Amino acid sequence: TYENVTCIDCKVSIGGKDSSVYLYLVDGLLIDTGAKILEDELISFYEATSFEQVVLTHGHEDHVGTAAWIERNRNMPILIHENGIVPCSKPANYRKYRQDTWGIREPFTPQRLGDTVETGSYKWSVIYTP
Template identity: 30%
Template sequence: MRVCKRYEFDHGIKGFTLGWSLAGPPLMAVFFYVFDRVMIDTGQSRMAGESLAIARRHRVDRVFLTHHHEDHSGNGALIHNALGAEIFGHGLTREKLKKPYKILPYQHYVWGTTTPVEVSPLPEFLETSLGRMIPIHTPGHSLDHLVYYLPEKGVVFSGDLYLGDRIRYFRADEDMGTQIDSLKKVLALDFHMLLCSHNPRESRGREHLQTKLNFLETLYGSTIELWKKGVPEKEIFKTLGLKEDYFIKYFCCGNVSLINGVRSAVRHYEACRKQN
């Protein structure tokens, strides 16, 4: 099944959600956004034809990546080669996309691979028809993660910083403590529209982001409180009453699970403790 839906947001911003599966509804669809010949992320290579057609229809000449993950960067090379669009991203994104990188079988199935592409460095701010757009480094979900902020319109393109008010699973390489810091950084901004790559919030975006921060801070604090008492990670998971989605965990080869959140909190705490 192939899914391609279009959404209209304020200020002429268009959102497109793409999803793919062999049969039945896609496991995880992904949004990208277009305005003023600008594209925020590109969608997954499993939906290359749809992504390129949308970029061509809107005469996209600049693509801004939130991070290197294949559901965000998957069609960057295609759009660059077909339309001559310049691809921008964080310096770490540029290094990651210089050559092919390994992904797990579930990532191949759900999204497909990313073709290497030259990524241009980002200026301090970008001029658009909606005013200045400011890239802000927000690591935690990935080291290279960015959000893009339109202060004049109160819009944040948040990539994978938000995802939901409560998080049901974490990638093995996520850093919860760093993500908490990134959430606080974005919450210091003045905005109302949160255009997430999987769960956009057209209104009350700041409140939704605050709810996620509250959730993560509670989970982090509860985890570390038990860890300091010598409780092992698996027992922390049980004590906190957390429930694992075993289908997701095993389908993703353990790379995505809720216990990864407990491990991430402990890893961040121990790293900070050693630094001090």
């Protein structure tokens, strides 16, 4: 934790080497949900931590992998850029090596991320970077 920003650093083994997957928590906002393969590790964090909304930076499997668990178990908005809504609402469709590395994320129903996100103390500007 640094100045009220908590970084959750999870490790995934890729080719025998650890690769980091980061989630951030600031002012009740969870940024990204990590990979499905990390779900068991992250559930205890989710159950012990207070947050009110989730923003997904993009729809890759290492960023949205546990969003379906949050959707089923926590009552809060999960937001993503409009281009990610349809792909995330369907079963994962990516190559086997990626499924083996990150796990197979379940479909979930995100909402459209607007131009700003408000938390208790901040108003965040969303910058689209295709």
